[in-house]
Amino acid sequence: MSSEFTELALNQHGGTAGGPVLLRLADRLLHLIGTYVPDASTRRAVALRNYVAEWRSMLQIEQSSAGLSTVADQIAQDCERLLEKVHLDRADREAELLDLMRVLREVVNTLRGDARKFEAEIQRSTTAMDSMVQIQDIRELKRQLAREVQAMKQTLAKREEADAQQCAVLTAKVETLQQTLKTVRSEAATDALTGLPNRRAFDVTLREWIARAARTSVPFTVAMVDLDDLKTINEQHGHQIGDRVLVAATQVLGTCLEEGDLAARWGGEEFALLLNTGSTAEARSRLTAALGRISPSYEYEVAGEHRFVTFSFSGGVTAWADGDTPDTVVRRADKALATAKRLGKHRIEVRSRSFLRALVS
Numbered sequence: 001m002s003s004e005f006t007e008l009a010l011n012q013h014g015g016t017a018g019g020p021v022l023l024r025l026a027d028r029l030l031h032l033i034g035t036y037v038p039d040a041s042t043r044r045a046v047a048l049r050n051y052v053a054e055w056r057s058m059l060q061i062e063q064s065s066a067g068l069s070t071v072a073d074q075i076a077q078d079c080e081r082l083l084e085k086v087h088l089d090r091a092d093r094e095a096e097l098l099d100l101m102r103v104l105r106e107v108v109n110t111l112r113g114d115a116r117k118f119e120a121e122i123q124r125s126t127t128a129m130d131s132m133v134q135i136q137d138i139r140e141l142k143r144q145l146a147r148e149v150q151a152m153k154q155t156l157a158k159r160e161e162a163d164a165q166q167c168a169v170l171t172a173k174v175e176t177l178q179q180t181l182k183t184v185r186s187e188a189a190t191d192a193l194t195g196l197p198n199r200r201a202f203d204v205t206l207r208e209w210i211a212r213a214a215r216t217s218v219p220f221t222v223a224m225v226d227l228d229d230l231k232t233i234n235e236q237h238g239h240q241i242g243d244r245v246l247v248a249a250t251q252v253l254g255t256c257l258e259e260g261d262l263a264a265r266w267g268g269e270e271f272a273l274l275l276n277t278g279s280t281a282e283a284r285s286r287l288t289a290a291l292g293r294i295s296p297s298y299e300y301e302v303a304g305e306h307r308f309v310t311f312s313f314s315g316g317v318t319a320w321a322d323g324d325t326p327d328t329v330v331r332r333a334d335k336a337l338a339t340a341k342r343l344g345k346h347r348i349e350v351r352s353r354s355f356l357r358a359l360v361s
């Protein structure tokens with residue numbers, strides 16, 4: 001589990017009636033929702049993250065039972081409104097977020113109900129104690145006071161037991177949802193055919209690499225690779241063989257990767273690579289070596305007949321330079337790839353970011 005969950009500093013028998021374990025679980029759920037909300041660039045995701053930050057802050061600062069009930073009411077209403085919006089136009093990958101919202105609603109409703117019930121019990125005891133002022137008999141006063149103190153202790157004990165049981169049930173739901181979210185997140189970032197990260201995952205990683213390079217001034221290289229004439233292979237051999245060629249190309253490209261490097265399927269017959277070297281010469285050499293590892297032909301069988309297919313790829317390499325954005329560095333690698341195609345394919349070309357090119361990148 002993430003260590004970023006805010007631990008609310010509440011005493012087990014203190015002045016707040018919110019239920020420390022349930023408050024921590026609510027905060028934990030809010031953290032998960034803020035972490036896993038999809039499409040961080042969309043207005044709705046930004047708005048939801050703002051709601052989450054506001055909710056967490058409200059839960060942390062509220063100290064009174066009545067106040068906590070009001071806060072829980074507001075969060076429940078906000079959840080209902082957001083759920084209605086998500087229902088209207090949510091994509092498939094938002095379903096898991098919807099499940100988290102449902103569990104959060106359960107926790108908030110529990111907090112809301114427990115706070116009201118606990119407040120009523122305390123109010124009853126307070127009223128009973130106020131009436132004791134009229135009792136003149138000291139022994140009777142002590143007996144009634146002892147009964148009320150015992151009743152309050154029992155109320156606290158029942159409250160803690162109920163909190164623990166409810167928290168155990170809801171925590172189990174959260175654990176299951178979080179594991180599901182991790183699986184879905186991984187699948188959403190993986191190309192089903194090749195098993196490589198997909199373009200979305202590549203885009204995220206490229207932004208991270210650029211941010212790191214901007215901090216450290218340590219460059220890296222980007223390579224765009226495209227299978228030569230895959231359309232012809234599909235037409236002559238069928239798409240099933242074309243898919244097998246893509247898988248074979250994936251294995252070949254893997255031989256030029258070192259620890260920390262990344263190869264992703266950009267789309268169609270195109271791949272994108274991030275290499276932990278600032279040398280375009282080294283990157284070109286590694287990709288050229290991979291080209292040399294492609295077998296002259298690959299054999300397959302159809303209806304007892306042996307057939308053969310050949311393939312190759314072309315690539316373009318460029319190095320990150322200070323001031324580059326994801327768009328400029330990929331576009332430069334694409335231009336190098338276009339040059340390789342124009343010069344006859346089955347080759348790797350390099351394009352550097354010269355001063356004049358920087359002006360028009």
